[in-house]
Amino acid sequence: MSIKSGLKIVKKANPKIENIKEEKVEKKPKTKSVITILGIQGGFVDKIKGVVFSNFEHKADYIFENETKEYFNTLPQLIEKYSSYEIIPIFTEDAKLFNQEVLEKGYSDLKVNFNNRYFIKDDKNFEDIFKIINEAISSYDEVIVDVSHGFRHLPILMIVDLIIQNFQNTEKISKILFAKEIKKHEPNSKGLYEIIDLKEYLDLANISFILTTFEKNYTVASHIKSVKYEKLLKELNDFSNDLMALNIGNLFKTSDDLIKELDKIENISIETQAKNLRKVIENLINYDKNKMYEFYYNLSKDLFEKNYILLSLSLLYESTVLYIIYDIQTKNMDIYKKLEEHFKKIKKDSYIYHLGNLLKNLYKDYEDNKQVNRNIINQNEYKLLQNTHKNLNIKTLLQEINNKRNDLAHANSTKSFQDINKEVKNLIFKYEIQIINKK
Template structure:
């Protein structure tokens, strides 16, 4: 494993008296010295390559420093560490990136270096830490305690966690995706990022029940995540992560908004999440949820036609929710919602609403034959009572057309056109189904 300590040479030379250095970092033993460079060599050269980025001027000064230190033998400067022109920022940044990339483990020292050089080094460190939190072991800095006389070595690596968490929270709020790729060294915060990632996986898969539904036995992913944020806000009040308070509060408010949708009717819940997914650019997720929402709305409208119809649909839904995986007869909510849409969409619906398929050798054959006979009667009753709405019919056709088009790799329309159609479908659904309730389900 290749390991290095990367530092930028300064210009404090032997004309200066030795300063006192103290350290509470186990790996760093600090004695009085001219500057941090000889301290790094004496502490780390047995296990790490000491990489000293330098200008010719800084190199000449530090060569004299280490030649006057009896504990340092045969240190050599490499040409690849040389900074030819300290005004060529892009060239310097590229050199720093190449150096950090060439090692498996790196300790960074930013105690010295002129103005922009430590800044460029830290920017590249932040980038590498997003890719791999295990690469950067420490960021050493000699903090001045008494001017030019006493310094204390501190490790700034924890601020990398702050940067990663801030990045993760910001992108989570925008599109739910980055939490899966970003890690931090703090165990508690790393677990929090994993919880954010778990939320992302569920919402991007339209897996909403586990995401949102609280039960007596188990809290939903969203509820647990909100509770974890509340704990972090209390526990981290006095440490550097207090700086994340605004971002954590924004995330909490967003999650609480998502959670509040569960207080609505199911079709309204799906609509608002579909709207949220559209705003974040997930068009297929949005139209898929809207397709289910219009199906549920149509199912509720059928229930409102007659009590006997409602009882039969309720029974179907109960069977669909409770059926076991090895059940021969399959009750599917997906089929129920699609058939409900068909009744409001197709002028002459030929199918039997809620008909179930069963194997003829099934021991419950007589039971399910009776179910299908009742379903046939219910279908006839619906045909007699249903009052269709041309606007709902048009909306169903639009939603299904857009969903099918997107599900088949958007084969026939430009993305801009699809985006506009989904936006219009969302607006029409809100107007027809939520604000006006044109099928009178309430």
């Protein structure tokens, strides 16, 4: 066999592998439950007589999803309405006896399992009650919770737990049902109740938390979902992503989009938080186009105060370069214009970076500055720019900021956060003395 013909590699088939059929992985069905806290409204439990009803035949009307039906309480209604869900009662001993009697007396065709895992032995033991509620919720993929009844403080404890659970997983709890009183049910008057969904209020609690924390750290908890405020969450995330990536060019657009969404909020529960965040965003992006270095400085300081040290340093460095550009432009307009036109022509949108790269290196001689196009400016013009740069006395500050930035970016520092924070704070202080307070 000649070298040119090469080697022929023969791949042997493995009959065992070839005969293996692709197994279909069946998706596990979603587990769904309706959790309800049972009460004893409409009667009581006597130790001797057992369950005593005030008047079992005197039932109230319940409106649920535009349908009105008569029930003694919400338990039989839930069993009927959610036949494809597992009904999970949470109960005391009296509530169990009472509701078993309700079903046997008036709804014998409806069945429910009273699982002792959800039995409340002591209604004053809040810790155990929370454990029972948590176990009931965590055992299912989708949960509907009914808080229409329940003994004393139990519905309140359920709501508190739901707030915590909903923050951890906003998609698990699909509804929170509550029998809203339209007409009170009295011995001589038939009551009317509407079953409403309180889930929106849990979502509002989450949105309130998001708006408040975003003002403090410009980040959004990614696991929180809301159908109603989906666009708001998107704009918050977009703004956060641009800011954390220092994508300043797009930050102005995403800030405008975010403000538009904040302006749409009319719900009194979160209106104040929305207005407060709007002011923060407006102040953050407020700038003079001719003094972009000030915008970068203000943003750097804001991020430093929120402990985003590396981002703060990066912005402080860019602000210093932008100040050099601003000062040289102000004092050498004609020469600057030539350079600006040249870099815009060859570098397009990134021209300011390349222009800054030239001007920040003006401490170098004309022959040594590789950024200089000698067909654009001559040695005398370069000298004029160099004198302006020298008068700024900014070379050392720029190097110090850059060194600290590189040190942190490459994870070279072994100092404590407090020490790093102190060093960066000192650099910001130096910047303010040499640039901000110099004006």
